[in-house]
Amino acid sequence: MRLPVRVPRPRSLAGQLFAMQAVLIAVVVAGYALFTYVSDRSQAEEAASRQATAVARSVADSPSVREAIGTADPTAELQPYALRVMRDTEVDFVTIMNPDGIRWTHPVESEIGQRFRGHIARALKGESFTETYTGTLGPSVRAVTPIEDEEDRIIGLVSAGIKVEAISKRVQDQVTALLGVAAGALALGAVGTYVVNARLRRHTHGMNATELSRMHDYHQAALHAVREGLLMLDGQYRVALINDGGRELLGVSGEVVGTSVAELGLPAPLTGALLASEPRVDEVHLTADRVLVVNTSPVSGGERRGTVVTLRDVTELQSLMGELDSERGFTQALRSQAHEAANRLHTVVSLIELGRADEAVDFATAELELAQALTDQVVAAVSEPVLAALLLGKTAQANERGVELVVSEESGLDDGLLPRSLPARDLVTILGNLIDNAVDAAQGAVRARVTVTACTQGDELLLRVADTGAGVDPAHASLVFERGFSTKPSGPGGRGLGLALVRQAVHRHEGTLSVAEAEGGGAEFVVRLPLRRVTAAPGGEG
Numbered sequence: 112m113r114l115p116v117r118v119p120r121p122r123s124l125a126g127q128l129f130a131m132q133a134v135l136i137a138v139v140v141a142g143y144a145l146f147t148y149v150s151d152r153s154q155a156e157e158a159a160s161r162q163a164t165a166v167a168r169s170v171a172d173s174p175s176v177r178e179a180i181g182t183a184d185p186t187a188e189l190q191p192y193a194l195r196v197m198r199d200t201e202v203d204f205v206t207i208m209n210p211d212g213i214r215w216t217h218p219v220e221s222e223i224g225q226r227f228r229g230h231i232a233r234a235l236k237g238e239s240f241t242e243t244y245t246g247t248l249g250p251s252v253r254a255v256t257p258i259e260d261e262e263d264r265i266i267g268l269v270s271a272g273i274k275v276e277a278i279s280k281r282v283q284d285q286v287t288a289l290l291g292v293a294a295g296a297l298a299l300g301a302v303g304t305y306v307v308n309a310r311l312r313r314h315t316h317g318m319n320a321t322e323l324s325r326m327h328d329y330h331q332a333a334l335h336a337v338r339e340g341l342l343m344l345d346g347q348y349r350v351a352l353i354n355d356g357g358r359e360l361l362g363v364s365g366e367v368v369g370t371s372v373a374e375l376g377l378p379a380p381l382t383g384a385l386l387a388s389e390p391r392v393d394e395v396h397l398t399a400d401r402v403l404v405v406n407t408s409p410v411s412g413g414e415r416r417g418t419v420v421t422l423r424d425v426t427e428l429q430s431l432m433g434e435l436d437s438e439r440g441f442t443q444a445l446r447s448q449a450h451e452a453a454n455r456l457h458t459v460v461s462l463i464e465l466g467r468a469d470e471a472v473d474f475a476t477a478e479l480e481l482a483q484a485l486t487d488q489v490v491a492a493v494s495e496p497v498l499a500a501l502l503l504g505k506t507a508q509a510n511e512r513g514v515e516l517v518v519s520e521e522s523g524l525d526d527g528l529l530p531r532s533l534p535a536r537d538l539v540t541i542l543g544n545l546i547d548n549a550v551d552a553a554q555g556a557v558r559a560r561v562t563v564t565a566c567t568q569g570d571e572l573l574l575r576v577a578d579t580g581a582g583v584d585p586a587h588a589s590l591v592f593e594r595g596f597s598t599k600p601s602g603p604g605g606r607g608l609g610l611a612l613v614r615q616a617v618h619r620h621e622g623t624l625s626v627a628e629a630e631g632g633g634a635e636f637v638v639r640l641p642l643r644r645v646t647a648a649p650g651g652e653g
Contacts, residue, residue, distance in 0.1 A: 136300040140293045148286050152278070156252055159273040160241040163254035166200045166271040168239065171258045176207065180258065180267050185215045186223055194218070196271075203277060204248060206270045207258075210235060215267075222247055227270065231255060234268050243275070250275040340403075340422030348372050348386055351417060360422045362398055381405065385420060395425070397611050400619050402426045495524045497535040498542065498565060505546045514550050514559040519575075523566045533572075533640065537616045544609035545576040545636050552580030552634060570642050577635040583626055613638070 170176055170193075179188035185207075193205040193216035207216045212227040228246040239256040246253075253272030257265045340357035344350060350367050358364065363375055372385045381396040384405055391407040404423040410416040455475070462471035502518060509516040529538070546561060553559040556579050564575040613636075617624045622640035629635040 133301055133304060136297060136304065140297045140300075144286075144289055144293045147289050155278050156243075159252040159278050160254065162200070163202060163252060163271045163273055164239060164241060164256070166196065166202050166205065167254040167256040167269045170196060170205060170207065170269045170271065171256045176258060176269075177260060177266070180207075180209075180215075190216045190220075190223070192216075200271075202271050203251060203274045204270075204272055208268050208270070210265055210267060212268070217247075219247065227268075229253065229255065229270065231268055235265060237263075237265065246272075248274055252278065338424075340420075340424075342385075342420035342422065344372060344385065344418040344420065346417055348418070350375075357420075357422060360398070360401060360403055360424055362400075385418070397615050400426075400615065402428075402612070402615070495529060495565075498524060498538060501539055501543060502563065502565075505543070505550075509546075509550045509561060512550060512554050514553050514561055516546070516550070516561045516563065519562050519564040521566055522564050524572075529572070530642070533620065533642075537620065540616045541613050541638055542574055542576070544613045545574070545638070548609055549576050549578035549580070549634070549636075552582075553578040554580075556580055556633075567642065568639075572638075572640040572642055574638040574640075575635065577629040577631075578633040579629070579631055580633045582628055582632060583634045 173192075175192065176189065179185050179192070182188065189207050193207060196205050197203070197218065204218050205216065206214055206227060208214045208227050208231075212231050214223050214225055214227055217223050217225075229244045230242060233240045234255040234257045237257055237259070239254065241252065241254045243250065243252050245251075251272040251274045253270050255268060255270045258267040258269055260266050335355050337354065338356050340360040341352070341354045342350065342357045342361075343352040349369055349371050353361075353363075353367060358367075361375065361377060367375065372382060375382070377385070378396065378398060381398065381403070384391050384394055384396060384407065387407065388409070390409065391405055394405045396403050396405050402425050404425050406421045408419050410419060459471045459475050462468070462474065502516075506516040542563070542565070546563065549561040553561055558579060560579050562575075562577045564573065564577075566573050614624050617638055617640065620640050622638060625637050627635050627637070
């Protein structure tokens, strides 16, 4: 059985950077050490040359040297003098010679009287110079200077020098100290690099460059594939990341990364939710044309690093929920009507059993006439089928709650008048929520009544709903259409969304919405929707 060959996992990005930085630091330190060594050696040789030249000139200018040269045995006086100068000036040799290069002094006495090993031609011309030459003591840096008498005649030469070996020893002492400093710098750099890369390893979770690149590709693909909106904010509540779904749901365009949430032009309640420090769970918010469910969660960490925001579009769902609520209301009304019808039927049966057939017929006919009169009144005023059905259902629902719903005499809306671009769903949202709000306000009041008007005025559709409730406080007139505003206790599903949905639908069709005090007290909501703009749309009628 052949075992699969395990391919070693590539080194992590932090590990690669650590190796690269360690090599870089080692190369820099080694290069600096080499440069310093070469520089120090050059400087040491220059210093030796200056030292040898100074010693040679001092000896050449000494009067006692000139006097000793004039004696019969110059070596007798010059050799002790030269040895003393060598000891005091820390040079390796001081050689005094005649103009022919024959030595009068030398550290090795056997070399006295021998010819000087080196160049003296330039010195015989009256010039002092330095050179590196291999003599009897080995390679050395030496200076050669002429000795002149009072008449400027050259009566001898002086050569002082320092062996290259001694210079190298000086440099080696400096290099040893330099290597210690370089090793310390390398160790310090390695520790610093390790610390930095350990932090980088934690942030990259030990992944290598290929894995990070793949993760980035997956991240980008997932980010733009999801339909839900995703928004990430930094610690200063600026947009750090937003996907295509988030741009669409929030209605923003252009480059918004780095922009503060407060500058995105979002509705105030939604902006407040995004700026809140505490998490928000499944909060419903409205934009210009959408209903969004917003969830926010702070990024975990020792310090506040930002916020993750998810957005879900529930515009269609909210509309369907509104229709479902209306259907539930209609169902409850029908159940109540069925109960009442059963009571009336029992009454009719009882009258027949008592032999009072005429009274039974009159009772049944009166109930039918009342129901038919209500239907005829609504259909005559509003023959548009969707609105007529809505008004009939809301009338029965309001009656069940002890509120009289009346369609005003000025109402008049023929079937086919409304264009196709004004969806029936939006009309149900607008008028249904206004009626529900009015019934809530009028319920419990004396002679509770809701008056509905639906007609056209010029190129506008007018929808007006008035109630006999407590009315709207003028101080709250500008807030009543905000999401979450309500003067009633919040129920299980929350309050304050109906009028906000009305405003959203009205603005979507470029209409106007206002609230004022009704003539008989209470509140009066007026909606005006333009028909000319809608009629001009493709497929429009009326």
